[in-house]
Amino acid sequence: MEMFYYLVFGGLGAVVAALELSKNNKDRINTSPAFNSFKNNYLLVYSLMMAGDWLQGPYVYYLYTTYGYGKGDIGHLFIAGFGSSMLFGTIVGSLADKQGRKKACVTYCITYILSCITKHSPQYEVLMLGRVLGGIATSLLFSSFESWLVAEHNKRGFEQQWLSITFSKAVFLGNGLVAIISGLFGNLLVDSLALGPVAPFDAAACFLAIGMAVILSTWSENYGDPSESKDLLTQFRGAAVAIASDEKIALLGAIQSLFEGSMYTFVFLWTPALSPNDEEIPHGFIFATFMLASMMGSSLASRLMARSSPRVESYMQIVFAVSSVSLLLPILTNFLVAPSNAKSGSISFSGCLQLLGFCTFEACVGIFWPSIMKMRSQYIPEEARSTIMNFFRIPLNIFVCIVLYNVNAFPITIMFGMCSIFLMVASLLQRRLLSIADKPKTEDWAMKERDNESEPLNI
Numbered sequence: 001m002e003m004f005y006y007l008v009f010g011g012l013g014a015v016v017a018a019l020e021l022s023k024n025n026k027d028r029i030n031t032s033p034a035f036n037s038f039k040n041n042y043l044l045v046y047s048l049m050m051a052g053d054w055l056q057g058p059y060v061y062y063l064y065t066t067y068g069y070g071k072g073d074i075g076h077l078f079i080a081g082f083g084s085s086m087l088f089g090t091i092v093g094s095l096a097d098k099q100g101r102k103k104a105c106v107t108y109c110i111t112y113i114l115s116c117i118t119k120h121s122p123q124y125e126v127l128m129l130g131r132v133l134g135g136i137a138t139s140l141l142f143s144s145f146e147s148w149l150v151a152e153h154n155k156r157g158f159e160q161q162w163l164s165i166t167f168s169k170a171v172f173l174g175n176g177l178v179a180i181i182s183g184l185f186g187n188l189l190v191d192s193l194a195l196g197p198v199a200p201f202d203a204a205a206c207f208l209a210i211g212m213a214v215i216l217s218t219w220s221e222n223y224g225d226p227s228e229s230k231d232l233l234t235q236f237r238g239a240a241v242a243i244a245s246d247e248k249i250a251l252l253g254a255i256q257s258l259f260e261g262s263m264y265t266f267v268f269l270w271t272p273a274l275s276p277n278d279e280e281i282p283h284g285f286i287f288a289t290f291m292l293a294s295m296m297g298s299s300l301a302s303r304l305m306a307r308s309s310p311r312v313e314s315y316m317q318i319v320f321a322v323s324s325v326s327l328l329l330p331i332l333t334n335f336l337v338a339p340s341n342a343k344s345g346s347i348s349f350s351g352c353l354q355l356l357g358f359c360t361f362e363a364c365v366g367i368f369w370p371s372i373m374k375m376r377s378q379y380i381p382e383e384a385r386s387t388i389m390n391f392f393r394i395p396l397n398i399f400v401c402i403v404l405y406n407v408n409a410f411p412i413t414i415m416f417g418m419c420s421i422f423l424m425v426a427s428l429l430q431r432r433l434l435s436i437a438d439k440p441k442t443e444d445w446a447m448k449e450r451d452n453e454s455e456p457l458n459i
Helices: 002-021 033-054 057-066 071-099 101-118 124-141 144-155 160-192 199-218 232-245 247-274 283-305 312-326 329-336 349-379 382-405 412-454
Strands: none
Touching (some): 002 283, 002 349, 033 101, 057 071, 057 160, 071 101, 071 144, 071 232, 071 382, 101 124, 101 199, 124 144, 160 199, 160 349, 232 247, 232 382, 247 312, 247 349, 312 349, 329 349
């Protein structure tokens, strides 16, 4: 079965290369040199930020085990990270809109560097502090950088359609290529050079420091609502009112929470799904394969968003439906394929089928990120962008905390079934968003027609 891994990886690599090399004029958008310079600067910073994040991910759990902590204690540490993101996320988002997105991005670098430093201590309290700092940093990573980009893009007068180029390239590089290289680099530091499980965190801190230097030297500041009369509570309330009063924003938040909640649950479930009998599977290689599938998805998204049809709101219905079906595979194989009782062997036939389904899901993740960024740039008001984006993460973090707390309480098939249902609901909500997105235009046209009919003829 070992050859199976190489065939999947090689097949995905060939598809990604073919997609990138076969792009024609319809798949490309003509831009200006000024925009290209701006885009490349942002992609450099974003890639450094994501390198700092990806280097840590594979080794957090492992580091805690080397310090002698059990599954329960480690679970509490992870819950602290997601809980911190939930509690402080909206506050730091509001501060980013008020005090400046550039300052928030610099704060992300400092906070995450401090979190990396705490990994040198085996003390549980220090590690808990690191998780809290990491949760705050995560909230800043997934709101402030995108908010700065959208505001700066508009401030410089670039075409709105050009945003899709930056979004798709950011996902292709930051969530794909950088993730693969970071995994290989971390493996080099820990295994090949035998520098220990703390080494990836030190490397992450270095990349974050370099990114912070680029931000400080090249980025200008921008704000959400510069009004001095609005305090933090007023801005917080305004963001809540915006979500409650605009169904499009509320639907977008629900869709994002449902998809990302399923995605983070998948992160915890794919290992036991592929090795239910402690089969020997190459975790690092499979992770790299998933990231390659995500790159394929982002490459497809760049083609889709470069054209006027189909619209983002339209094709995302299909993406959510496909992702829902892909996570049903562990349930289907459990009923249709005879389970293997061999212990510590190679991956089973059902595991191979599930791996293909999981790669499909990761391709959907690659399409999701630039597409949701595009929709957020269209529907979320600029004055409270960071605040609203972190509002969306509140139900997400609650959901992930509940899953982490009860990860051993339910069979793995139940967990995958739950994620599949959530993704199908996201598809239905996306259909509703599509109909509402067109509704104002229809209403305006109808009102204009009525006005024309009621207007007296001047003869």
